[in-house]
Amino acid sequence: MTVSPFLAREVAKRAYLAEALIESQWPDPDPTREGLAEKLAMRLAAADGYEAALGAARRWASEESFSVSAQLLVELATPAGAAARFTLIAETALGALLDLARRETEARFGAINGTLAVVGLGRLGARTMTAASDVDLMVVYDAPDDARSTGAASLDAVTYFGRFVRRYISAVTIPTEEGALYEVDLQLRPSGSKGPPAVSLSAFRKYYEGEAWTWEIMALTKARVIAGDPSLGGRIAAEIDSILARPRAPAKIAADVEEMRERLRAAKPAISPWDLKNAVGGFVEIDFTVQYLLLTHPLPSGAAPSRDMAMMINAFQQSGAIEAREAEILIAAHKAFEALQQMSRAATGGVFAPGAAGDALRRMAASLFDADTIEEAEKTLTAMQADVRGVYEAVVRVKAASAAAEGR
Incomplete structure (x- = not known):
């Protein structure tokens, strides 16, 4: 625990985490969604009632996530492996609580x-969750216009699915003795906080056909169905792929992307180069460069957006949308930044701060950049960020400047 004050605090709050860690198998074999779901289902079956089931789900997720964090920090799990595991844990828990909320709603x-499916966005959709990630969700349903529920208090589809989703979000976020399962952000749904908690498939389609802002379409590049009805999920996935594949004017998209980048930089300035989410040349430039390419350059035949950053960048390099050196810079930086982000969130629960970190954590961070000292690592980090910013400017900013000169 000397490496991770964050995990030490978690054990202090929940002593059972240490017990679960002792009983777990290390190195833990890579799990499947089915295997994790079976383990969680056993916990839920033993719970006495709805409230107890919510607590059981939280305890299970805490134990699983704690084990992944610990294995990551002693190098029994790779950063990429940890990201996949954190994501699987979230998908499993979110799927199980959706079933619980459905049963409560039907009762x-x-x-x-009608049917309903849950779309994960952000790190959940991209399969890059960390030990401290919240979840970005969008909930879509499909039902006939005249559908009504069968209960004594019969509801139309809009009201029914709205209440279903509110119960679901409450099941995920309400504090119990074990705390919340995840913080949930629904702001990426159509119309954001002004829209209903659940959107119909037809409304989803209409919104993205003519009302969505560019940044909302950019968010769909990380969208993925993670729970709910499989048939509806397939239709939603097809809609998302169709939305992303529509022809667009590169100069206008570049200008919109650059405007969004400047707004973010003004609103959330980085506290240091280690603040990878906000630093210039960090995650935002990588994401925005790839999202710009996804919205303006058709991928090779059969290479639909995979949500895997390296695969998408390689596909764009092979199609000639970016140069080989640019692809190399983006892939190397994304891999290093993700590794640091995984380590930092598992060790501290937040942004890595070299001055506040212990020697073991500083050595671990330095090793991610093949450096002997944290000072050398920071030089490498800032050089990588400068290279990423250079790629962003070459791919996106030049187009944005052209659009501005032409008056868009």
């Missing part, structure tokens, strides 16, 4: 002729 209002 009160009856069933309805």
Whole structure:
């Protein structure tokens, strides 16, 4: 625990985490969604009632995530492996609580002729969750216009699925003795906080056909169905792929991307180069460069957006959208930044701060950049960020400047 004050605090709050760690198998074999779901289902089956089930789900997720964090910090799990594991844990828990919320909703209002699916965005959609990630969600349903629930208090589809989703989000976020499962952000749904908690498939389609801002379409590059009805999920995935594949004017998209980048830089300035989320040349430039390419350059035949950053960058390099050196810079930086982000979140729960870190954590951070000291690592980090910013400017900013000169 000397490497991770964050994990030490978690054990102080939840002593059972240490017990679970002792009983776990190390190195833990790579799990499957099915295997994790079976383990969680056993916990939920033993719970006495809805509230107890919510607590059981939180305890299970805490134990699983704690084990992944510990294995990451003693190098029994790779950063990429940890990201995949954290994501699987979230998908499993979110899927199980969706089933719980459905049963509770049906018990009160009856069933309805309709289906629902949950879309993960951000780190959940990209399969890059960390020990401290929240979840970005969008919930989509499909039902006939005249559908009504079968309960005594019969509800139309809009009201029914709205209440279903509110119960679901409450199941995920409400504090119990074990705390919340995840913080949930629904701001990326159509119309954001002004829109309903659940959006119909037809409204989803209409919104992205003519009302969505460029940044909202950019967010769909990390969107992925993670729970709910498989058939509806397939239709949503097809809609997302269709939205991303529409022809667009590169100069206008570049100008929109650059405007968004400047707004973020003004609103959330980085506290140091180690603040990878906000630093110039950090995650934002990598994401925005790739998202710009996804919205303006068709991928090779059969290479639909995979949500895997390296695969997408390689596909764009092979298609000639970016140079080989640019692809190399983006892939290397993204890998290093993700490794640091995983380590930092597992060790501290936040941004890595060299001045506040112990010697073991500083050595670990330096090793991610093949450096002997943290000072050398910071030089390498800032050089990588400068290279990433250079790629962003060459790929996106030049187009944005052209659009500005032409008056868009």
